[in-house]
Amino acid sequence: MALKLQVAGVGKDYLIPVIDSVAFGVEAGEFVCVLGPNGCGKTTLLRIIGGLEPATRGEVLLDGKPVVAGDAHDRKVGVVFQEDRLLPWMTLAENVALVLKPLGLSPAERRAVARRQLALAGLAGFETYYPGRVSGGMRQRAAIARALAIEPDVLLMDEPFGALDAQNRRIMQNEVRRIWKETGRTILFVTHSIEEAVAIGTTLVMMSARPARIRELITNDGAIPRGELIERLNTMIMEEVERQQGGAPLG
Amino acid sequence: MSASRWPARLHLPTFGALLAVVAVWSLLSWRYGAYLLPSPLSVVRGFADIVGSGEVWTHTGASLARILVGFGGAVLVAVLTGLAAFLSRLARGVVHDALAVLNSTSVFVWIVISIIWFGLSNWAPIFTTFMITLPVVASNIVEGVEQVDRRLLEMGDVYRLSGGEKFRAVVIPSTLPYLMAGMKVGFGLALKVSVVAEIFGVTSGIGYIMNYSREILATQMVFVWALVMILVMMLTDKLVFDAVSRRLARWR
Ligand SMILES: Nc1ncnc2c1ncn2[C@@H]1O[C@H](COP(=O)(O)OP(=O)(O)O)[C@@H](O)[C@H]1O
Ligand SMILES: [Mg+2]
Numbered sequence: 348m349a350l351k352l353q354v355a356g357v358g359k360d361y362l363i364p365v366i367d368s369v370a371f372g373v374e375a376g377e378f379v380c381v382l383g384p385n386g387c388g389k390t391t392l393l394r395i396i397g398g399l400e401p402a403t404r405g406e407v408l409l410d411g412k413p414v415v416a417g418d419a420h421d422r423k424v425g426v427v428f429q430e431d432r433l434l435p436w437m438t439l440a441e442n443v444a445l446v447l448k449p450l451g452l453s454p455a456e457r458r459a460v461a462r463r464q465l466a467l468a469g470l471a472g473f474e475t476y477y478p479g480r481v482s483g484g485m486r487q488r489a490a491i492a493r494a495l496a497i498e499p500d501v502l503l504m505d506e507p508f509g510a511l512d513a514q515n516r517r518i519m520q521n522e523v524r525r526i527w528k529e530t531g532r533t534i535l536f537v538t539h540s541i542e543e544a545v546a547i548g549t550t551l552v553m554m555s556a557r558p559a560r561i562r563e564l565i566t567n568d569g570a571i572p573r574g575e576l577i578e579r580l581n582t583m584i585m586e587e588v589e590r591q592q593g594g595a596p597l598g
Numbered sequence: 599m600s601a602s603r604w605p606a607r608l609h610l611p612t613f614g615a616l617l618a619v620v621a622v623w624s625l626l627s628w629r630y631g632a633y634l635l636p637s638p639l640s641v642v643r644g645f646a647d648i649v650g651s652g653e654v655w656t657h658t659g660a661s662l663a664r665i666l667v668g669f670g671g672a673v674l675v676a677v678l679t680g681l682a683a684f685l686s687r688l689a690r691g692v693v694h695d696a697l698a699v700l701n702s703t704s705v706f707v708w709i710v711i712s713i714i715w716f717g718l719s720n721w722a723p724i725f726t727t728f729m730i731t732l733p734v735v736a737s738n739i740v741e742g743v744e745q746v747d748r749r750l751l752e753m754g755d756v757y758r759l760s761g762g763e764k765f766r767a768v769v770i771p772s773t774l775p776y777l778m779a780g781m782k783v784g785f786g787l788a789l790k791v792s793v794v795a796e797i798f799g800v801t802s803g804i805g806y807i808m809n810y811s812r813e814i815l816a817t818q819m820v821f822v823w824a825l826v827m828i829l830v831m832m833l834t835d836k837l838v839f840d841a842v843s844r845r846l847a848r849w850r
Contacts, residue, residue, distance in 0.1 A: 397756065399752065399755065399756065424756070425756075426753075426756045428749070428753070430749065432749055432750060432752075432753040434750060434767060434768065434771070435849060435850075436771040436772075436849045437767070437849075445757075445759070445763075445767055446757035446759070448759065448763060449757065449758045449759060449760065449763075477849040477850075479849060479850060493757075497757065
């Protein structure tokens, strides 16, 4: 079966080489969790895949077509950033409806889709609230609803629950997992929490210290007991964090 | 409106201070005479006179009309300047430097130049108002434009919003509060400056009538028109700028 997403030897240099070379393929409907030490280039990788940043080396193929940074491609990619990035002067429903404009939906259709997606994210009844009037968890859910509203081929999420407390984090993990099951979207989820990755991902990508490569690609199908898997990943990430702090001249 | 809120709204300590000022004022007026310091009562009477005769509207209207043109023009040019600064980094640098120069130019410079250029006409106070308020409003807009959250614009890119949509949804709402702040300060300045410029060469407006009152030794009318200025200022602040700002901030 053809790959939904193919990351082919992607690398990125800023002042220092951040990503050496990363390659992996994602099939439609997979839930990929990307793990790695802080500052190893997870956000950078996600931005390259989303077409927000050009790669220095290699390329990203979405349905076999290259993603070019800055170019409008017809494939729909939803991105949930670490911050919610909602427009504070628009209600939750207006925020969702806004991103449907380029899809050519009528205002009535946009409103209907916004309602439906907000309800799916557990925000029914909060459509007319401004982002400043709801909790951080609800804002992040609205951002997820917005990303899902465009019916993206691929949903990219960059530590979307980083700002949440443990309890809200748990709730949101279940929420995302449920939405993923219901919609069957392909999801690429960056996190630095191993427990989170093991709890929700079908495939786990462990990145190495900077300049980043893939240290290990693990299919999370229950073949390895959860506790053992978490322990193995913990060992790996400790090694990589140490390598990054010891080896790289910049922190 | 409950009765218990009135003392708070009147702000009793301020009211007390006002009474004290009026008392001292009366005393000084009695001591130095009506030419140097007219009594509070004569000022109140003078105010009633110009309201009764409608003269208050003639001169206030003339001043406001000039402000509308001069200040309105400044707001228009400031918005265009902000737009240029948003679209081009090069323009932003030029605008910054130009505003620094304009900001350090005195009112008097523009009054003298406007008399040379426009003679003793309406255009002299209009031009002066324009030149003085432009840098104030433009500085605010340019700052607002620089404060636009790039991350929100990037969100617009992710969802493929057109340039126009991003402008409407992101740039305008985040810049409007800065524009309003600039306009509030700018309008106050416009009123103060245009009145000074009206001393020269025009035969209507608050500045003209104040200077005329001085010439005919009607000092109480100088005070009356000063009072009119203060009222215009406070009313536009409350009724226009505060109301609009509140409406703009309803999502906060
Ligand atoms: N725009 C940029 N310019 C220069 N360096 C950058 C830029 N973006 C990220 N970096 C650097 O690249 C490295 C990886 O950053 P990032 O992808 O945000 O890591 P992660 O998301 O894994 O924590 C960091 O050292 C960071 O300082
Ligand atoms: Mg990151």
